[in-house]
Amino acid sequence: MKEKIFINGRGGCGKSTFISLIAKELSKNNKVLIIDMDEGNLGLNKMLNVDVADTSLMEYYGGRDKIMGEILKVGIKGMVLEKINLKDGAASDSIDILDNMKLSDLPSDYVTWNGNIGFIESGKINDPDEGCACPMGNLTRDFLNHIELQDNEVILVDTSAGIEHIGRGVIESADKLISIVDPSSDAILLANKIGSLSKEASKEYMVILNKIDENTKDLVLEQLDDDISVVGELEYNSHIAQSNLSQKEINLEEVEGEIKEICAKI
Numbered sequence: 001m002k003e004k005i006f007i008n009g010r011g012g013c014g015k016s017t018f019i020s021l022i023a024k025e026l027s028k029n030n031k032v033l034i035i036d037m038d039e040g041n042l043g044l045n046k047m048l049n050v051d052v053a054d055t056s057l058m059e060y061y062g063g064r065d066k067i068m069g070e071i072l073k074v075g076i077k078g079m080v081l082e083k084i085n086l087k088d089g090a091a092s093d094s095i096d097i098l099d100n101m102k103l104s105d106l107p108s109d110y111v112t113w114n115g116n117i118g119f120i121e122s123g124k125i126n127d128p129d130e131g132c133a134c135p136m137g138n139l140t141r142d143f144l145n146h147i148e149l150q151d152n153e154v155i156l157v158d159t160s161a162g163i164e165h166i167g168r169g170v171i172e173s174a175d176k177l178i179s180i181v182d183p184s185s186d187a188i189l190l191a192n193k194i195g196s197l198s199k200e201a202s203k204e205y206m207v208i209l210n211k212i213d214e215n216t217k218d219l220v221l222e223q224l225d226d227d228i229s230v231v232g233e234l235e236y237n238s239h240i241a242q243s244n245l246s247q248k249e250i251n252l253e254e255v256e257g258e259i260k261e262i263c264a265k266i
């Protein structure tokens with residue numbers, strides 16, 4: 001495999017759970033880097049049994065104010081070019097401050113590895129009035145645009161709930177978007193919305209059903225848009241809930257068959 005995959009879906013649907021399970025399965029044959037874009041995800045590294053680096057991506061590249069300054073520069077440059085009629089469709093609204101990098105080049109300041117699984121936090125909340133997520137999204141977009149994957153390398157991006165990462169163009173470098181859909185109308189409406197946005201952005205899109213059972217599955221499937229590809233499902237699993245509650249590493253063996261099938265389709 002050689003792909004950058006964004007996992008999204010409504011709050012609590014199981015994004016971090018699936019990232020952890022898929023990462024564990026894929027790491028048997030691939031190097032898997034996880035990028036945690038969700039500042040509210042406090043337990044993802046525990047599910048994976050990886051340490052968190054001292055520095056987030058944003059802190060390493062100068063911090064919020066520096067990145068905000070870069071965003072302003074791009075914005076002002078765009079306004080000036082537009083004023084003198086020089087801005088064409090190719091002009092980007094995104095910062096472009098990083099150089100091309102390979103996974104093996106990434107500094108241990110902001111990436112931690114446990115075997116084949118690497119972990120990066122895009123940004124952290126350090127203050128009660130931290131401000132908007134734009135700098136983090138913009139920098140993560142630039143970072144992903146500059147990562148040159150080799151064979152048998154995968155990036156999984158854990159996004160915050162909702163569609164902000166799509167609206168802000170963070171998915172520019174994505175090869176694929178996957179929504180996790182739990183049995184709720186919000187999750188279905190969001191998946192249909194992300195499906196149509198993915199189409200507009202010419203990105204491959206698929207859905208995994210989570211916490212589903214025989215009574216809810218058909219109701220979910222009949223409300224998902226017809227052109228959405230459903231690549232797998234997982235029932236509510238008490239072992240998953242228990243390992244989360246006790247802040248333990250997630251155990252792939254409990255659901256290995258289902259996750260293997262999903263990994264073969266993504």
Ligand SMILES: Nc1ncnc2c1ncn2[C@@H]1O[C@H](COP(=O)(O)OP(=O)(O)OP(=O)(O)O)[C@@H](O)[C@H]1O
Pocket residue numbers: 009010011012013014015016017018038040041160161210211234235236237238240241242244245
């Ligand atoms: N198939 C499942 N069976 C049982 N519990 C599950 C299952 N999938 C997820 N959970 C539980 O549901 C809760 C939410 O899961 P998770 O943290 O993965 O969701 P999330 O989408 O990442 O949430 P957030 O939007 O807050 O980041 C956790 O307690 C997790 O253990």
Ligand SMILES: [Mg+2]
Pocket residue numbers: 015016017038041158
């Ligand atoms: Mg999460």
